[in-house]
Amino acid sequence: MKSRLLGVVSALALLASPALAAEKVKIGFVTTLSTGAGVIGKDMRDAVELALDQLGRKVGGLDVEMIYEDDGFKPEIGKQKTEKLVKKDKVDFVAGYIWSHVLMASYKTVVNNDTFLIGSNAGPAPIAGKLCSPNFFSTSWQNDQTPMAMGEVLNQKGVKNLYIMAPNYTAGKNMVAGVERSFKGKIVGKDMTKFPSQLDFSAELAKVRAAKPDALFVFYPGKFGAQFFKQFEQSGLKGKVPLYSVFTVDAINLPILKDMALGSLATQFWSPDLDTAGNKKFVSGFLKKYGRYPSFYAAQSYDSIMLIDSAVRAVGGNLEDRDGLRKALKAAAFDSVRGTLKFGNNNFPIQNFYLRKAVKDDQGRYTTKIIATVYKDHQDPYAKDCKM
């Protein structure tokens, strides 16, 4: 199957590139490298560098120029940097974007300029639905999917009364909407905390105690996760109210959380132990090069570069062949960390979601392990609003 596909692809490549192959592919990568969230951006950049190393510092056989930009965790700066990449550097691909609000601000600048945008993390609802574009591809997920899987887990665990806490911004609202979409019990309390300035959750945790729910669902990405777990433990709620989270316990804050998060459950499309050829190559390479486990942010960033590589390869390096590139991106003929990457009509992946648990590996390092498959080939609920 694969060799036949390769044959077709190389035949296409021969047809598509008569002589005029560009000598260099330019990729812009927007992420957060400064502020407290800078560690996420660093993890993503490390994964991109690993991908380039494994590709012999070539993308699709062409020399590559990577331009990293720091969005400073702010939508307006992210948009500025994106404009610079698109208008001044004239990059062929823009990838990256951790935060939904930054991606929303930068989105039109890229796709309306007929430049390809590979979303490496954020998956806000509008881009999956009404604002979908043939120039946008996601190597992550739509925001609602992961919490929807968690809602399903809660149903299976027999949770009747749920309390929800999340930060009050685009992704936070999407996460809450996601869990509310699939959870069948009653939501006894919901707190949307101020983002990103609120770091003290004492008032909300006191309300959780008073509401006596069967379970608490939270979404606190990056450093907010560390903060939340610490305060949750100090409040004496640990062991009394079971905690379920999405995007809160990851490879970035597990070394900080340590035993605090051990055993906690989360849903995700990926985990370092996911058994696919692409993932093995990625995780072992990452462990070898950096001496630590990659986060899901890193996995998605790695996939972004591999996706671009597969597309540029498919058109034989002819970057002028926009339609060919678009088709090849959609085909995603490469070993993704999740196995095969299959795009839906809105160019978001249709993929499995797993329940994963925070554990220690045989060397005493903290990581996560898949314990169940919650959704198989799941597509986000906004795909139907996308006229594509």
Next chain:
Amino acid sequence: MNWILLLEQSLNGIQLGMLLFLLAAGLTLIFGIMDLVNLAHGSLYMLGAYYAATLTEWTGSFPLAVVLALPLAMLTGIVVEVVALRSFYSRSHLDQVLATFGLILFFNELVRLIWGPAGLDIPLPAYLATSIEILPGIPYPTYRLVILAVGILVALGLYFLVSRTRIGMLIRAGASDREMVGALGINIRLLYSIIFGIGAMLAGLAGMMAGPILSVEIGMGESILILAFVVIVIGGIGSIRGAFIASLMVGLIDTLGRSFLPDILGLFLSSGYASTAAPALSSMMIYIIMAIVLALRPEGLFPPKGAR
């Protein structure tokens, strides 16, 4: 109304107020007496937290680390004052704002170079990381009670320092009439260095106290500094008493607003609107209070005696 929850939230509010007070006390002294707008006060807060985190790692004991970090924080403050800010006393507020804003950038980068971008964690000793039952069935985090106690102790200590000692007399005199203090032959330069050092130490202490609850990271002082400025504007610039009372007010209003506004709004709005409007409104509340205070009493609720 759930009285137990109200009590617990009030404690949370007072505890936030205490943290704010530690920060605002130094800020109000420096602003009120030295007439220096110090935006870099948040950087001193951040440095205090980083000192405590590193010393906790070295010594293995958080309380010991705090004791050792306090003189370090004070020393940092004095160095900053002598090296960078001394020449700005006679300049306009705008120049001071620019200079101290530059210091924020400088310290953020310095911390990034020394400690890296990831941020640190201050582990609490086991006896502080638990919770105590303050009333039957209501556990309250032990460490937050410690913050309360530290805040009250510092308030008492400052009260004693300002009203019972010679240096306190000079501070009060400086707050009322700076020129006269200088004319009477007091070494104003030394006095300013000491005040700045005390302010830096208090800011550092606030950072150390906040460290184990919040994470220790670059730029951690910037968001709380805004609240501290609100506090000193409400309390009256230069007044420790004003800073104390305004800190408690802001802490309580912020916490109680966050916890009860959704329910209150829910009484006359649909729950969907209430749950989106309440966080927005509760984060605006303290600024609304500040605006009201500014309109009715522009000099603040408790301006220092004799201040113009």
